[in-house]
Amino acid sequence: MQANKSHCLFGLATLFAWSACAPVNDSLPAIPNVREDHHSYSNPDQVRVSRVELDLDVSFERKSLEGSATLHLKRQGEADEVVLDTRGLAIASVEAAGPSGEFSASGFALGKPDPVLGAPLRVTLPPGAERVRVHYSTSPDASGLQWLGPAQTGGKKHPFLFTQSQAIHARSWIPIQDSPGVRVTYSATIRTPKELFAVMSAEMEARQPSDAAAPGEYHFQMPQPIPAYLIALAVGDLAFQAMSERTGVYAEPSVVASAAKEFEDTEDMMAAVEKLYGPYQWQRYDILVLPPSFPFGGMENPRLTFATPTILAGDKSLVSLIAHELAHSWSGNLVTNATWSDFWLNEGFTVYLENRIQEAVFGRERSEMESALEVQELREEMKKLEPRDQVLHIDLKGRDPDEGFTLVPYVKGMLLLRALEQAAGRDRFDTFLRSYFDHFAFKSVTTADFAGYLDEYLFRNNPGLAEKVAVGDWIRKPGLPQDVALPVSGNFERVEALANRWYDGGAALSGMPVGQWTTQEWLRFLRALPEGFEAERMKELDDAFQFTASRNSEILHQWLLMSVRSGYEPAYPKMEEFLASVGRRKFLRPLYTELAKTDEGRRRAAAIYRKARPLYHPIASATIDEILGIASE
Numbered sequence: 001m002q003a004n005k006s007h008c009l010f011g012l013a014t015l016f017a018w019s020a021c022a023p024v025n026d027s028l029p030a031i032p033n034v035r036e037d038h039h040s041y042s043n044p045d046q047v048r049v050s051r052v053e054l055d056l057d058v059s060f061e062r063k064s065l066e067g068s069a070t071l072h073l074k075r076q077g078e079a080d081e082v083v084l085d086t087r088g089l090a091i092a093s094v095e096a097a098g099p100s101g102e103f104s105a106s107g108f109a110l111g112k113p114d115p116v117l118g119a120p121l122r123v124t125l126p127p128g129a130e131r132v133r134v135h136y137s138t139s140p141d142a143s144g145l146q147w148l149g150p151a152q153t154g155g156k157k158h159p160f161l162f163t164q165s166q167a168i169h170a171r172s173w174i175p176i177q178d179s180p181g182v183r184v185t186y187s188a189t190i191r192t193p194k195e196l197f198a199v200m201s202a203e204m205e206a207r208q209p210s211d212a213a214a215p216g217e218y219h220f221q222m223p224q225p226i227p228a229y230l231i232a233l234a235v236g237d238l239a240f241q242a243m244s245e246r247t248g249v250y251a252e253p254s255v256v257a258s259a260a261k262e263f264e265d266t267e268d269m270m271a272a273v274e275k276l277y278g279p280y281q282w283q284r285y286d287i288l289v290l291p292p293s294f295p296f297g298g299m300e301n302p303r304l305t306f307a308t309p310t311i312l313a314g315d316k317s318l319v320s321l322i323a324h325e326l327a328h329s330w331s332g333n334l335v336t337n338a339t340w341s342d343f344w345l346n347e348g349f350t351v352y353l354e355n356r357i358q359e360a361v362f363g364r365e366r367s368e369m370e371s372a373l374e375v376q377e378l379r380e381e382m383k384k385l386e387p388r389d390q391v392l393h394i395d396l397k398g399r400d401p402d403e404g405f406t407l408v409p410y411v412k413g414m415l416l417l418r419a420l421e422q423a424a425g426r427d428r429f430d431t432f433l434r435s436y437f438d439h440f441a442f443k444s445v446t447t448a449d450f451a452g453y454l455d456e457y458l459f460r461n462n463p464g465l466a467e468k469v470a471v472g473d474w475i476r477k478p479g480l481p482q483d484v485a486l487p488v489s490g491n492f493e494r495v496e497a498l499a500n501r502w503y504d505g506g507a508a509l510s511g512m513p514v515g516q517w518t519t520q521e522w523l524r525f526l527r528a529l530p531e532g533f534e535a536e537r538m539k540e541l542d543d544a545f546q547f548t549a550s551r552n553s554e555i556l557h558q559w560l561l562m563s564v565r566s567g568y569e570p571a572y573p574k575m576e577e578f579l580a581s582v583g584r585r586k587f588l589r590p591l592y593t594e595l596a597k598t599d600e601g602r603r604r605a606a607a608i609y610r611k612a613r614p615l616y617h618p619i620a621s622a623t624i625d626e627i628l629g630i631a632s633e
């Protein structure tokens with residue numbers, strides 16, 4: 001037993017585990033087990049930060065967080081310095097404290113800034129130093145912060161601030177070892193203007209503004225160790241509404257009631273995952289609905305998912321995003337990708353869990369339609385990706401981790417788990433997944449760790465299984481392997497047939513049985529039509545179904561994209577309004593890209609962008625700058 005184990009461990013350290021442990025995949029070339037993080041300057045192998053205590057003032061006038069971060073250190077070796085990540089931080093002073101607890105000034109050096117990675121902060125440690133305290137302030141253009149003026153909020157009266165730390169932007173507001181392989185507990189004292197409320201990805205002393213002991217000063221505790229990319233803060237005119245004992249919604253007062261209604265199935269979703277993969281480990285699960293400039297759909301900040309308001313469709317049709325962010329409480333927040341090259345372990349598992357939640361709460365047909373749409377988007381995107389970006393374990397050395405943010409880790413990752421589920425049988429695969437989450441809870445995992453665990457706990461006791469799913473190909477090769485188990489939807493087959501019949505002149509729109517169609521079917525219908533067909537035919541569709549007036553962000557986005565492709569002018573005012581009011585990058589990028597394809601479209605895009613840019617988050621505007629060929633300042 002012992003000998004066998006060390007044999008496997010040897011395999012794990014050098015090769016994909018199964019090449020050493022299981023002969024079936026001997027032919028595979030090795031993938032090394034890489035824990036080294038190319039996107040952090042920090043030195044956790046020598047000195048590891050284990051706890052962060054923040055004390056920050058929020059200044060909307062200066063657009064700056066000002067104060068200190070006290071870091072608790074665990075020495076792993078004999079190093080006499082701790083290296084932290086920073087980006088655009090102004091460091092005022094650094095102190096260090098030894099076992100006696102006294103802080104005194106310490107030497108430090110800020111290295112040369114790299115445009116992607118920022119600058120290393122090297123702090124000299126006196127012998128026995130166990131804590132360092134960095135006094136600092138953030139820059140007004142910090143990449144992880146967005147400062148909104150009152151005009152960019154729903155209420156129009158108060159400013160708003162939110163953070164977005166993933167992937168490597170925590171360092172733009174906290175000097176920290178900003179690597180997903182380093183976990184910290186944290187506490188925070190946040191001072192804000194009195195009329196505003198602060199929330200964080202942590203246990204909150206005041207559940208809602210009326211609970212605050214002293215308005216304008218808020219206290220937080222995060223007792224579970226998390227990677228830096230999950231530290232999050234938002235400040236604004238926020239209200240709270242409970243949905244169940246342990247779930248609730250934060251949003252601007254005008255939004256909170258409708259959001260609580262939209263997300264009322266959250267508790268059922270939690271129960272569904274708990275039944276499959278074990279207890280929820282973070283006590284509460286709240287959702288913060290941000291102003292429309294939030295650049296992502298959602299962000300799984302622990303205990304407090306951040307979400308775009310564009311999923312408030314009024315009919316719960318877009319809540320798979322909540323299922324997704326909730327699922328990260330297991331895949332991502334509990335079991336975390338060790339490096340950004342292992343991002344698919346976060347997102348692929350999460351999309352798989354998302355689909356399982358949707359199936360449990362809304363039924364198989366809905367979840368299959370949703371995954372079929374995801375797969376279709378993956379296929380479209382993959383056509384444009386270089387082979388090196390079509391693999392699950394992606395080489396990001398020398399690149400911005402944002403470049404790995406494609407549907408490959410998400411949907412190809414999900415399809416690998418689906419293939420394994422199909423080969424092993426659902427019960428066996430669920431048991432395996434549950435043990436994976438237990439085994440790696442609060443740890444960071446590499447692709448090789450996953451493969452080793454899969455080999456040992458699924459393949460070994462199920463002879464013949466390893467031959468059924470070519471895991472090595474999935475991870476290393478571009479494209480989709482032969483053994484892909486595609487989602488099937490009877491509804492979609494009918495919708496596609498109707499779309500084609502109408503387009504070919506064989507069916508009238510008036511006779512279509514659209515009364516019961518869901519958002520997913522409408523999306524499938526629109527996407528089944530050929531690209532860039534005649535504007536007159538767009539008008540026929542619009543007259544019949546009022547797409548230009550759609551209040552569903554996904555349907556409207558799809559329609560606007562088609563309108564640009566077809567030059568369907570009646571939709572242009574709506575498109576301008578959409579681009580000037582929504583900052584979600586997933587919607588902006590395709591629209592601007594499509595516009596930029598013609599001279600006239602490019603001019604139109606530039607005019608819209610001039611007005612809309614102040615609304616957009618730095619992450620989104622960097623993307624649009626690139627599309628429109630505008631040099632960023």
Ligand code: BES
Nearest residue numbers: 166167296297298299300321324405586
């Ligand atoms: N963790 C991601 C968002 C993210 C990833 C931000 C990488 C920065 C870097 C989040 O869970 C996510 O995947 N959001 C998706 C929505 C989801 C339903 C696919 C998004 O925002 O589009």
Ligand code: ZN
Nearest residue numbers: 324328347350
């Ligand atoms: Zn995700």
